[in-house]
Amino acid sequence: MEKAMHEDNMIRLAHICLRELEGAGLELIAVSNITEFQARMARIGKAESHPMLSPDWHDFTSIEAFGIVFRIDGDDVGGVAARFIDIGDDSLAQHWSATYSRLYNSGAGSPVTSFSNAAAREISGKIVYLGELFLDTANRKGRVNWRLVFHYLFSLAHLKWRPAWTYGFVRQADVLSGKASRYGFTRQHIGPQEWEVQVPSRSSSEYLVTLPRIDLQEAAAFYVKHPEFLLDPVPNSGVQAGKQ
Numbered sequence: 001m002e003k004a005m006h007e008d009n010m011i012r013l014a015h016i017c018l019r020e021l022e023g024a025g026l027e028l029i030a031v032s033n034i035t036e037f038q039a040r041m042a043r044i045g046k047a048e049s050h051p052m053l054s055p056d057w058h059d060f061t062s063i064e065a066f067g068i069v070f071r072i073d074g075d076d077v078g079g080v081a082a083r084f085i086d087i088g089d090d091s092l093a094q095h096w097s098a099t100y101s102r103l104y105n106s107g108a109g110s111p112v113t114s115f116s117n118a119a120a121r122e123i124s125g126k127i128v129y130l131g132e133l134f135l136d137t138a139n140r141k142g143r144v145n146w147r148l149v150f151h152y153l154f155s156l157a158h159l160k161w162r163p164a165w166t167y168g169f170v171r172q173a174d175v176l177s178g179k180a181s182r183y184g185f186t187r188q189h190i191g192p193q194e195w196e197v198q199v200p201s202r203s204s205s206e207y208l209v210t211l212p213r214i215d216l217q218e219a220a221a222f223y224v225k226h227p228e229f230l231l232d233p234v235p236n237s238g239v240q241a242g243k244q
Helices: 002-023 034-043 092-105 117-122 146-161 172-176 179-183 213-225
Strands: 027-031 065-072 075-091 124-135 165-170 187-190 207-212
Touching: 002 027, 002 146, 002 213, 027 034, 027 146, 034 065, 034 075, 034 124, 065 146, 075 092, 075 117, 075 146, 092 117, 117 187, 117 207, 124 146, 146 165, 146 179, 146 213, 165 172, 165 179, 172 179, 172 207, 179 207, 207 213
Parallel strands: 124 165
Antiparallel strands: 027 065, 065 075, 075 124, 165 207, 187 207
């Protein structure tokens, strides 16, 4: 009974998010082929995908990953992607150490050390990695309610894979400006790993941001009951709005 209630909440949450986004003029299209997703993002100016979610490094199937394309007035304007991994009893730190050698250091050993407690001891099992978030420059001035976008993505990932953890990386400046909380990640960890090899767009200062299953389930129950709190407040007022 409890599991069915959680599943129902996720379906309802996804519907609420999609309805509000479409009402604000943003269409979200799920794309099961990551190669297609990468090509569509490249056509609107996104840089090459990171190795963790790149079809150039992995032979993804639709079971393992999907992308979501953002569209306004029929045109692609951005997107985000998700990848499922079952690391079993290994820790997230062990997974990073084993895979980063190939992905970021040409097989010459792990480029990261000094893992945080969350990565080394807490996170394991079925996990979802979110990445490749992009929005074209013409639409970056408050046109997107990111809380709605990410809770739609969280819901889809949960319904598809039922992960114990959902995680991503956010730059320190963006965490300090509140973006990770706005997205809906309930836990934010400074210094998840230290990079000994210089890698483009990766840094020891980035935060590991996570959403454990129990936190998502509680958020879904709350937002289904109070969908108005998914909306962004209008500055200097108590009124909620569908977009920033």
